[in-house]
Amino acid sequence: MQLEIEKVSKSFGKKKVLENVSFQVESGEIIGLVGENGAGKSSLLRILATISKANSGSIRLGEWTYGKNRKQLRRIVGFVPQDIALWEDMTVKENMMFFEKLSWVHRSKEELKKLCEDMELFKWNEPVHTLSGGMKRKLNMAISLIHNPELLLLDEPTVGIDLRSKKEIAGYLKQRAKVDHKMIMYTSHDMDEIQSICDAVVCIGNDPFYENLLRETNMKIISI
Numbered sequence: 001m002q003l004e005i006e007k008v009s010k011s012f013g014k015k016k017v018l019e020n021v022s023f024q025v026e027s028g029e030i031i032g033l034v035g036e037n038g039a040g041k042s043s044l045l046r047i048l049a050t051i052s053k054a055n056s057g058s059i060r061l062g063e064w065t066y067g068k069n070r071k072q073l074r075r076i077v078g079f080v081p082q083d084i085a086l087w088e089d090m091t092v093k094e095n096m097m098f099f100e101k102l103s104w105v106h107r108s109k110e111e112l113k114k115l116c117e118d119m120e121l122f123k124w125n126e127p128v129h130t131l132s133g134g135m136k137r138k139l140n141m142a143i144s145l146i147h148n149p150e151l152l153l154l155d156e157p158t159v160g161i162d163l164r165s166k167k168e169i170a171g172y173l174k175q176r177a178k179v180d181h182k183m184i185m186y187t188s189h190d191m192d193e194i195q196s197i198c199d200a201v202v203c204i205g206n207d208p209f210y211e212n213l214l215r216e217t218n219m220k221i222i223s224i
């Protein structure tokens with residue numbers, strides 16, 4: 001499958017956030033989005049997640065276009081936003097079962113539990129309000145994987161996650177891309193993490209600082 005982003009622009013009122021962003025991603029690739037605060041990384045992820053719309057340009061994922069096929073796209077795209085959205089009074093298990101019901105797939109309890117464990121979360125019967133911030137983030141990631149999306153969009157997913165879990169999650173994401181041939185798009189301000197996880201990077205915003213930083217890393221830059 002291919003994701004093709006062609007001259008996408010987005011403004012909020014008079015403020016131009018994305019200007020003619022174009023790049024392509026293939027199944028099996030992990031792409032890092034980098035850029036300063038406010039550059040537009042989350043705005044692009046929200047457009048790709050079908051939560052927001054571009055003002056111009058076109059986007060296609062496989063056979064589906066963002067202009068016409070939003071319902072079909074929602075079935076194959078997963079999104080982990082920066083903000084945590086969980087039922088605080090319910091347990092990890094109850095949250096997973098609730099979001100499974102909302103999805104288009106059937107997952108057994110064992111499969112749901114395994115997704116949490118893949119994200120290094122081992123608190124199946126604990127109420128969410130007793131979890132730490134990092135654990136809640138892990139649960140948010142596990143929820144985004146329930147429908148096994150072709151394109152997984154992660155907005156700073158590892159903020160507040162301990163180093164050991166970060167390493168394990170990175171391993172899981174690499175396996176998901178390389179073995180299961182899924183696409184992953186990832187934002188982070190941690191350049192070491194981007195370098196160790198991503199196959200290529202996209203620099204959002206016209207920012208010479210980031211452009212130079214990326215050139216120094218020898219990473220493959222697919223859009224700048």
Ligand SMILES: Nc1ncnc2c1ncn2[C@@H]1O[C@H](COP(=O)(O)OP(=O)(O)OP(=O)(O)O)[C@@H](O)[C@H]1O
Binds near residue numbers: 035036040044
């Ligand atoms: N719904 C909105 N209404 C108005 N302005 C918005 C809205 N969403 C985002 N913006 C503005 O668009 C710009 C880009 O925001 P965005 O969240 O995409 O940046 P970002 O690159 O993800 O930043 P960060 O690294 O801080 O997460 C910012 O100036 C922000 O204030």
